[in-house]
Amino acid sequence: MKIYLYGVREDEQGYMKEWSNAHPDVELDYTNQILTEETADLAKGYNGVVLLQTQAYTRAALEKLQSFGISKISVRNVGLDGFDFKDLRDLGFSLTNVPVYSPNAIAEHTTSLMLRLLRRVPEFDQKFANTDFRWFPTIGEEINGKTVGIIGTGHIGSVVARIMMAFGAKVVAYDIKPNPYLENLGIYVDTPDEVIEQADILTLHTPLAKRDVHMIDADAFAKMKDGVILINAARGGLVDTDALIAALDSGKVGGAGLDVLESENDVFQKKFDSINDVKDPQFKALINRDNVIITPHTAFYTTTAVHNMVFDSLNDNLKMLENKAPKYPVDITVE
Amino acid sequence: MKIFAYGIRDDEKLVLEEWKSTNPGVEVNFTGYDLTSDSAFLADDADGIVTMQNAHYSRDALEILNKLGIHNLSTRTTNIANFNFKDLKELGFKLTNVPDYCASSIAEHVIVLMGQLLQQQPQFTEKMHQGDFTLSPNIGQSFSSQTIGVIGTGRTGLAVIKLLQALGSKVIAYDIEHNSDLETQGLYADHLTELYQKSDVITLQLPLTSNTRYLINDSAIKQMKPGVILINCAHGQLLDTDALIKGLDSGQIAGAGLDVLDDETSVFGKIWSSLKNIPNGDIRDLLQRNNVVITPHNAFYTQTAVRKMVITAFDSNKALIEGKTPSTIVDLDK
Numbered sequence: 191m192k193i194y195l196y197g198v199r200e201d202e203q204g205y206m207k208e209w210s211n212a213h214p215d216v217e218l219d220y221t222n223q224i225l226t227e228e229t230a231d232l233a234k235g236y237n238g239v240v241l242l243q244t245q246a247y248t249r250a251a252l253e254k255l256q257s258f259g260i261s262k263i264s265v266r267n268v269g270l271d272g273f274d275f276k277d278l279r280d281l282g283f284s285l286t287n288v289p290v291y292s293p294n295a296i297a298e299h300t301t302s303l304m305l306r307l308l309r310r311v312p313e314f315d316q317k318f319a320n321t322d323f324r325w326f327p328t329i330g331e332e333i334n335g336k337t338v339g340i341i342g343t344g345h346i347g348s349v350v351a352r353i354m355m356a357f358g359a360k361v362v363a364y365d366i367k368p369n370p371y372l373e374n375l376g377i378y379v380d381t382p383d384e385v386i387e388q389a390d391i392l393t394l395h396t397p398l399a400k401r402d403v404h405m406i407d408a409d410a411f412a413k414m415k416d417g418v419i420l421i422n423a424a425r426g427g428l429v430d431t432d433a434l435i436a437a438l439d440s441g442k443v444g445g446a447g448l449d450v451l452e453s454e455n456d457v458f459q460k461k462f463d464s465i466n467d468v469k470d471p472q473f474k475a476l477i478n479r480d481n482v483i484i485t486p487h488t489a490f491y492t493t494t495a496v497h498n499m500v501f502d503s504l505n506d507n508l509k510m511l512e513n514k515a516p517k518y519p520v521d522i523t524v525e
Numbered sequence: 526m527k528i529f530a531y532g533i534r535d536d537e538k539l540v541l542e543e544w545k546s547t548n549p550g551v552e553v554n555f556t557g558y559d560l561t562s563d564s565a566f567l568a569d570d571a572d573g574i575v576t577m578q579n580a581h582y583s584r585d586a587l588e589i590l591n592k593l594g595i596h597n598l599s600t601r602t603t604n605i606a607n608f609n610f611k612d613l614k615e616l617g618f619k620l621t622n623v624p625d626y627c628a629s630s631i632a633e634h635v636i637v638l639m640g641q642l643l644q645q646q647p648q649f650t651e652k653m654h655q656g657d658f659t660l661s662p663n664i665g666q667s668f669s670s671q672t673i674g675v676i677g678t679g680r681t682g683l684a685v686i687k688l689l690q691a692l693g694s695k696v697i698a699y700d701i702e703h704n705s706d707l708e709t710q711g712l713y714a715d716h717l718t719e720l721y722q723k724s725d726v727i728t729l730q731l732p733l734t735s736n737t738r739y740l741i742n743d744s745a746i747k748q749m750k751p752g753v754i755l756i757n758c759a760h761g762q763l764l765d766t767d768a769l770i771k772g773l774d775s776g777q778i779a780g781a782g783l784d785v786l787d788d789e790t791s792v793f794g795k796i797w798s799s800l801k802n803i804p805n806g807d808i809r810d811l812l813q814r815n816n817v818v819i820t821p822h823n824a825f826y827t828q829t830a831v832r833k834m835v836i837t838a839f840d841s842n843k844a845l846i847e848g849k850t851p852s853t854i855v856d857l858d859k
Contacts, residue, residue, distance in 0.1 A: 200661040294669040294693050301692070302640035308827075309637050314820060315650070318812070321797035325823035329536045332827045334629040356691030358629060462656030486658040488649060492667040 191511055193504065194236040195220035196229065197243045202266075205500040216508060230254035238262040238507040242499070244269075244455050244487070249277045256281045264507035264516075266499040267291075267490075269425070271398050275522040285520040286506035290345045292495035297349035299489035300393055300423050301357075303447030304333060307419055312480045334358035339389025341382055341405070342396030342424070343369045350393060351377060362388050386410055391419045398425035408433040417444035423489040426450040431472045438479060445481040449489040458486040528842055529571035530555035531564065532578050536828075537601075540835040551843060565589035573597035573842040577834070579790070581607045591616040599842035599853075601834040602626070610857045621841035621853040625680055627830040632684035634824035635728055635758050636692070638782025642754050643668065643726070647815045666725075669693030674724030676717070676740075677731030677759070678704045685730055686712070697723055700731070721748040726756065733760035743768040751777055758784040758824040766807040773814060780816040784824040793821045 195206065198220040210218050219236070223229045224243035227250040233239050239260055241247070255263075263278075264286045278285060306312075309330040317328070338359040340347050348369050354361050361377045364385045368378045379385055382405070386392065392414065396402055406420070407430040420443055422429050431452045437443040451457070456470045468474065476482050506516035533541065533555040545553050554571070558564045559578040562585035568574055574590065576582075577600055590596070598613070599621040613620055641647065644665040652663070671694050675682050678700040686696050686707065698712045699720045707713060714720040720727070727749065731737055741755065742765040755778055757764050766787050772778035786792070792808050803809045811817050837853060844851040 201664045292667060292669075295665070295667050298640065298668050298692060299644065301636070302644060302646075305633060305637045305640065306646075309634065309820075309823075311637070311641075314823070317821075318819070321800055321803070323793045323795055323797070323821045325793070325821045325826050326534060327536055328823070328826075329831065330630075330634075330823065330827045332629055332633050332829045334633065335829055353691045356687055357633065458658045459660070460658050462658075465654055465656040467656055484653070485646075485649060486653060486660070488644065488660060488663075488665070491660050491663075492644075492665040492670070494667045494670045496664065 191215065191238075191508065192217040192219075192236040193238045193240060193507055193511070194218075194233040195240045196223065196225045196233075197241060198222055201496055202500050205497050206504075209501055209504050213504075213508065218504075225251050225255075227251045227254060230258075233260060234258045236260065238264065238511050240264045240266060240503050240507050242266040243272065244459070246272045247274075247277075249274065252277055252281050252283065256283070262507055262510040264503040264510070266503040269397070270520060271425070271427075273522075275525065278522045283522070284510055284516075285522055286503070286510065286516045286518045287520050288499050288502040288506075289518055291498040291502065292490065292492060293345040293349045295492040295495045296346045296395075296423055296489045297353055299449060299485070300346075300350050300395075300421050300447075301333075301353055303421050303423065303449070303483055303485070304338075304391055304393070304419065306483055307445040307447055307481065308332065310480075312483060316480060332358075333391070336360070336390040337362060337388055339363070339385035339392040340377075341365075341385055341392070341394050343372055343378075344395065346424075347393075347395035348372055350395060351375070359391075383413060386413050387415070389418060390415060391421065393421040394424045394428050396424060396428065398427045403427050404430040404433075406430060406434070408436065411437040411442055414442065416442060418442070419445040419447070421447045423447075423449040426452040426454050431476075435472065435475045438476075438482065445483075446476075447483045447485075448476070449485045449487055451476075451484070454487060526550060526843070526846055527552045527554070527571045528573050528575055528839065528846070529553075529568040530575040530839075531558060531560040532576060533557055536831055537835050540832045541839075543832075544836055544839045548839070548843065551839075553839075560586050562586045562589060565593075568593060568595055571595055572846045573599065575599045575601060575838045575842050577601035577838075578607070582609070582612075584609065584612045587612050587616050587618065591618075597842055597845035599838045599845065601838040605855055610859075614857050618857075619845050620855040620857065621838070621845060621851055622855055623834050623837045623841075624853060626833040626837065627825040627827070628680040628684040630827040630830040631681050631758050631824045632688055633827075634784060634820070635685050635730075635756055635782075636688050638756050638758070638784070638818055638820070639668070639673075639726060639728070639754070641818050642756075642780040642782055642816070643671070647818060651815055667693075671695070671725045672697060672723055674699070674714075674720040674727040676700070676720065676727065676729050678702075678707055679730065679732075681759075682730035683707075685728060717745070718748055721745060722750065724753065725750060726754040728756035729759045729763050731759060731763065733762055738762050739765040741765060741768065743771065746772045746777060749777065752779040753777070754780045754782070756782045758782075761785040761787040761789050766811070770807060770810055773817065780818075781811075782818045783811070784820045785822055786811070786819070789822060 230251045338354045340363040343365040363377045364382045509516040565586045645663040673694045841851040841853045
């Protein structure tokens, strides 16, 4: 059995080796390039592919895989918005993902972004860079006592809710399908608007369904409390970035912690000669503000998560190749 | 009734206004200056004094207050080490402090520092400013995969433990006196050595005494796990800075988050024209490392904490003036 992995980072290789040692009869090879029409040729002769990329999976690339007799795809992450399920159906692919690899990692990063904004860490960094070691007048705030609004209470949002309650925050949450384990906490409200209106700190933890593109737009910002802090460690497309920039300019939004951006594929994972070479206008409008913290899609990036992403995706790809039921099959019959 | 306040900062004024509006019978005046023999006269016909300063309270200043007939003193902080109790007793003063204003503030700051180090945030920030948005090799560690040693389980230590447990960390604690809740949970190590050997991250939440001064020295650091992360938001002198630097150089210590430093008063609170001018070589060294996160003793400094400091101090001072004994009274015989 032969499996080919795309988009492999250096830090994944140790876990691949570990998996390989436990499966001596499976042959693994990999590239650090993502799957494109050109790189699809690398998988020729392999039985399954394991992928990870934020760019779309093109029909042309998938057609090539199909022509090599490959029909089993496993992604090492949760997000499936890079696939057009119709393409997969047309070409006869089966797909698995890793729906839960470390809810804690994202929840912790969310907490960390909130705390760094509340404690005005970028301003202190700036002060230190100017060798100014005064704490006055850069007064901070605490999560304790704040109202934290959570939209989406699945694997990640529910961990965020638990952490926020321990920090002494009042949590208000919305989900289309309330999580039964959280319902008795009395945190749910009936509409996303109620969350948006009440929150001192608003954090998003939903997937990017088509109807949720720009869930947070100019109208939503208008309903928020003055000085609200917005955290997005979910999907860049959930926030209308131009509306966010306007809300930061007007002071409506007091701070933003962003691990994802609408246009992140033009910036994140890339290495520029200098930060000035980044041309994306939204990124440029956000990066130099002392009330905005951008992290380059690092929330998931912990040893625990990477281990689970590599192991779960390879296990499921092998299961499919052996005609066994995978642990995390994706239903590609839905739109 | 009149209260005069010293060392009032801009961020305290709003809270002060709030207190005045709920206590209309009290006339409050204040200055931004510390209480010294020069400024003591400003209190003139006040019935009580509310104060907060890092500098020592001189006997001269207290004698002037005594002559003005003022004997009710309330400090807006926990710290009472800058009062000479003998002076206070001889001159007939009563003193109150704010015993607990910032457990949550400090606990959250501990999490800020730990999070930045576990997620390698300084490295990512530095990479990003150079135009590098790649992940490898700066992989983070999840709180939920860490065993975290908490030395000292007083108010702040307990608050830290509560947050760490919510974040999914395994907590191991040490203190001479045991908290019964933590005891029931079986969190206490029998010896510091056990805590040192088992912890991926260690945070200091204990007071500075002659027994704890430089508790974390070469021999303590040697007993720790290679790659340990150290956090100190308690007192600079709990940690031997030379031993810390040695541990960072050898890699025994992978990162340090420090809100307090030994000899910090020579650096914090000031603006320097250049790093080169910083008089303390150890601090200069630490400031230049990207696996060391330093904050200028601002762990306590939140709106919530400042509000509690101001309200508690003024409430206590008013109670003293009314001849009551508030719960915040300091026993000057101890």
